[in-house]
Amino acid sequence: MNGLIVFNSANDVAYQNLNGDLTEKICNIAIAQGLVPAGSVMTPGAALDSNVLLQIFSPIISSQRIMHCQFDNAYASFQCENGFNLAFGELLGFTFLKIGQTEIEQLMRQLGVAMTLTRYFYGANLFGVQAGAMQQELLTLCLNCYESQLWQEEQAYLLEALPKLLINTELKRTVHVTLDATLEQLRQTGGQQRAHALLLVSHKLVALNSTRQALPLAPADLLFLAILARALQSQKSQRAVAVFLQGVSHDVNSGCVPCIVHLSRLHGHQVLLQIIEYGHMPLTSSIYDTFFVLQKIVAVQQQGDADALKPAYESLESFVSQTLTALKRHLKQKHEDLESCVKKFTARWENLRKMYVEFFKSFERELLVRIESNLPAFVEELKQLFTLSLASCDSASNQQLDQLADSAAVVEAKLLEFAEFLAVKAARNMSIDAYLEDFPGLVHFMYVNRSSGQMLAPDLRQNSPQLLPKSKLWHMVEFTRSYLKRGQTTVMWKDRTFHYSYFLWFEDLSGGILKCTLDLHQHFLSTGFGAGANGQKTPAEPGALPMDYYSELAELCFPKLSPGKVRVYELYCIHLGLVTATCAVEHARRLVATISDVVGEETF
Incomplete structure (x- = not known):
């Protein structure tokens, strides 16, 4: 059984994605409670009645909200009989309920x-409602692809890093020149100053080129685009979708980058993704951050924390002011609907601001009640403003879709003579056999650059399943993550067959080792770790998708260095059990140097 239900602030069901077993289980409970007639049969693939879900889960969700609002101590998970577990998450006022017969740690990651x-x-x-059905369809498609296929079967999604395809210098240069020419054509003919071109072959990264003004992509962005490409691989050869990428965390405009992603399936298992940024970044970023600040002030008011209310209001006032300034600066020509929305938003904010000013003078409970009753309407106006401001930019980008299809055809033609070679190379990217002579006893390794979101590892299918069962590899990653969450950056252990080793370290841009003076173990024990973006409290789960764990770790260890100047690396090694710890450490050191030589001039 596996499923996800999302409830809005009124406890109504906003989204559901339940597999057949869980649907049948909930249907049986509904029949037993008299919520649906006895003998009711669910149509395969049909969604359950939202009212039924609401009546079954409302006590749990209401309890969750009470624990959060009154005690600031919301549930993280429930463990039930027969391995049936529930995990809770909160995002912008929506409660996410993940249900499944799997371990809590895995459920929390999903x-x-x-x-x-x-x-x-x-x-x-x-x-x-303005987003339409396409976003929900894509979300369901990607969720199902990730949970039923990718996470359980491929080491890249286990590690949450994109595999890098190793090709010779001449071919690498040809690919980059081709993608650069494509971006230049988009700039000259379509006026696209902020764009990326990403080439995958058999789901491995060949090259990523970007224009100068484009916001650099975050590791999570790369992984998301790879999941999107995999989920849509059975679709038609050309597809364009609107998404909101994250961007690197140290950029002021990161967090919500509106993009059009055009996917083209070329010859020889090649996939070209052309990504066009179309929003006004300062405006989009301000509105996006305002949502999180609004959610914070709602939580503070519900908890009755008068001391925290004024700082929360001042933060809200700052972001609303930034939003209004950005609207005047970047959207000088507004269509009628947007102009009307801006006026309504400004009027509602002015009304809300006056009520807050009066409240801070007298702290009367009646004023706070009035504020709380006016906040939902203000939130709706903010949502409308977010949608309409993007729509005014999106229409211009949609006119360029034909040009993106033409660009894909040009790329395919220029790389056609290399297509078969790239396909064969992707199928045999790295083999452990090439390392056995220099590293006797080495069974498998995974080398990850967490700052770029890329990885190098021998393909699992090239290993004999009898030599290295996949279950061993999956258990190794989960085991090391459990220690990393305690602040341990080096872990070594043995079982009856293998010797496992894990290393995490930091480097500067020149490749020099950076030594962290902070005792991570003691720090994590005393303070915990894992405050997510925008101040949201999230579980400290190592990875790129749930949160940018490694970026925050680098900032924690080197607070005086710019985040863009610190690189984070991980190395997983599996040796035969006879290999000693000293030998494993030496192998790890030489393996990193060897891989650097193989990769060549391009920094991994």
């Missing part, structure tokens, strides 16, 4: 991925 994918498809206006 929940984090579901929330991240939701943000990628909806931006700030989660499950908004």
Whole structure:
């Protein structure tokens, strides 16, 4: 059984994605409670009645909200009989309920991925009626692809990093020149100053080129685009979708980057993704951050924390002011609907601001009640403003879709003579056999650059399943993550067959080792770790999708260095059990150097 249900602030069902077993289980409960007639049969693939879900789960969700609002101590998960578990998440006033017969740790990770994918498809206006059915369809498609196929079968999605295809320098240069020419054509003929071109072959990254003004992509963005390409692989060869990428965390405009992603399936298992940024970044970023600040002030008011209310209001006032300034600066020509929306939004804010000013003078409870009753309407106006401001930019980008299809055809033609070679190379990207002579006893390794979101590892299918069962690899990653969450960056252990080792370290841009003076273990024990973006409290789960764990870890260890100047690396090694710890450490050191030589001039 596996499923996800999302409830809005009124406890109504905003989204559901339940597999057949869970649907049948809930249907049986509904019959037993008299919510549906006895003998009712669910149509395969049909959604359950939202009212039925509401009546069954409302006590749990209401209890969750009470624990959050009155005690600031919301449930993280429930463990039930027969391995039936529930995990809770909160995003912009929506409660995410993940249900499944799996371990809590895995359920929490799947929940984090579901929330991240939701943000990628909806931006700030989660499950908004203006978004239409396409966003919900894409979310369901990607969720099902990730949970039923990718996460369980492929090491790239287990590690949450995109595999890098190793090709010779001349071919690499040809690919980059081709993608650069494509971006230049988009700039000259379509006026697209902020764009990316990404080429995948058999789901491995060949090259990523970007224009100078484009916001750099985050590791999570790369992984999301790869999941999107996989989920749509059975669709038609050309597809364009609107998404909201994250961007690198240290950029002021990151968090919500509106993009049009055009996917083209070329010859020889090649997939070209052309990504066009179309929003006004300062405006989009301000509106996006305002949603989170609004959610914070709602939580503070519900908890009755008078001391925290004024700082929360001042933060809200700052972001609303930024939004209004950005509207005047970037949207000078507004269509009638947007102009009307801006006026309504400004009027509602002015009304709300006056009530807050009066409240801070007298702290009368009646004024706070009036504020709380006016907030929902203000939130709706903000959602409408977010949608209309993007629509005014989106229409211009949609006119360029034909040009993107033409660009894809040009790329395919230029790379046609290399297509078969790239397909064969992707199928045999790296083999452990090439390393056995220099590293006797080495069974498998995974080398990950967490700053770029890329990884290098021998393909699993090239290993004999009898030599390295996949279950061993999956258990190794989960085991090391459990220690990393306690602040341990080096872990080594053995079982009856294998010797496992894990290393995490930091480098500067020149490749020099950066040593962290902070005792991570003691720090994590005393303070915990994992405050997510925009101040939202999230579980500290290592990975790229639930949260940018490694970026926050780098900022924690090196607060005086710019985040863009610190690189985070991980190395997983599996040796035969006879290999000693000293030998494993030496192998790890030489393996990193060897891979650097193989990769060549391009920094991994």
